[in-house]
Amino acid sequence: MELVWRPLTTADIPAVTALYNAAEAVDDTGELLSEEDFAQSFGKADLPLGSVGAFAGSSLAAYGLVEPRDDPSLVHRVRLDGMVHPDFRRQGIGSSLMPRMVAQARSLHLAAHPALPLVASTMVESRSTGHLALVSSLGFTADRHFHEMEVPLGESLAQVPMPAGYEIVPFSAANPDEVRLVVNAAFAQHWGSTARTPEEFAASFTDSKRFVPSTSYLALDSASGAVIGFVLSRYYPAVEEMTGVRELWIGDLGTLEEHRGRGVASALLSWTLARGREQGYHRAGLSVDTANSTGALGVYERTGFKVARTWIDYGLPVDLG
Template identity: 75%
Template structure:
């Protein structure tokens, strides 16, 4: 079998989505994506240099995308995303794909952030033993574990009011820039977090078709934003499972307002409003080593762990 490697274009989106969902049917990671979701991913990718496809007999058998950071601090953790079609696995294609993506990452990094060290990373669902063996065999090490949690939305949800002196209000476009700055400040000390530029913020939230502003809420103290819950909805999950899921993309509180129940009150309100809006469940992801007690907040709200993802990384020498 002869492989032809080439950059991807937006015309490849339908075939990439079909390959992804064929793999998901086997891997069962719980991550369901549509063509529209990949269109957003392609929009954030530096095409053509940040992509790669492997074609055999006119069929796309593997793909890869690079996700660089706009404003990295300390080191540039550049993520590699990609998959091999299940029918073409165990032939060394995945190993070759990762090596080629790492080479592309080196070039992209050198053009954008040459003064920082480069770490190429990839996310692996912990039960995908073949994927784990592949990345570990190439020298990647597990840097962090992220739990994915879910809670059914219904009348049994605990109701936690916001603390005295705080007000919960819906997200509004007029406060978007304020929320971006508060989000950057709230996550400043979180592992692997970097400030979101206005462009990244727009791509993730205000310009994203997956952002649900009416199910996103802010905590105000003396009229200023001090906390937030920002939600997304992926229609493909409902289409493929019948479950309408509210995905909690970001939860945060400014450091000086932590420990007062702000996040618990915000989250409780968001879940109650999500249930009223017809969502069947909510999902969220949390760093297992989060030092702010986020996992406990989510578990007290009724969430339970359903799977774990591992953030693998390996330093890459960019010296010529």
């Protein structure tokens, strides 16, 4: 079988979405995406230099997207997202796709951050044996594990009161840039995290169609009125359209280090879940680094979240010589 490899364009979004969802029907990773979701990813990508499609005639056999970071520090960890259509698997296409994406990551990295080391990374769902075998054969190693957790938003939700000295307000009550700086500070010590620029924060939240400000809340220090904690939520229509389940996705949750250990995060999350139930959501979901040193996993478990699946972040240091 002869394949034609070329960069993707926005005209390929329907084909990429169809391929992705055909693969999801087989792989059952729980990640459901629409054309609108891919349009957002394509909008952030350098398609001529950071994308690739493998075409068998008029059929898209595989695709890849390369996602550099705007403002990396210490190490530039570039994400590789790719998929081979189930009808074209076990023909060596993945073994050709991944090196192409690594090469693109290297070129984009050298153009933007040549002084930093580069790691090409890709997320693999822990039950995807073929994907696990592929990345291992190419020299990628498992760097981190992330639990994807869920909780049904029923009457049995845990109710955690906010401790004295703090209050909860809607996201709209604060300046978004103040929230961005608090988010950056709260995640400063998290593995793989980099400070979000105003543009990145806007793309992820304030300007994103997936951001749900009506179910996003802030914790304030009552004495100063300063933002010290946050829950920033998202909603993905494709999940409800394909499963019938309306899911509130907890995109970011955190508190500043000096306010941890007092129950602020648990109370803020509990409040958000209750409001989500009132707004018609059936369940909430989130992702957590299993090695997170702030005790986040315990916060989620106490609020009723259970592990639904586990993702592994595989990394490959790239030679820049």
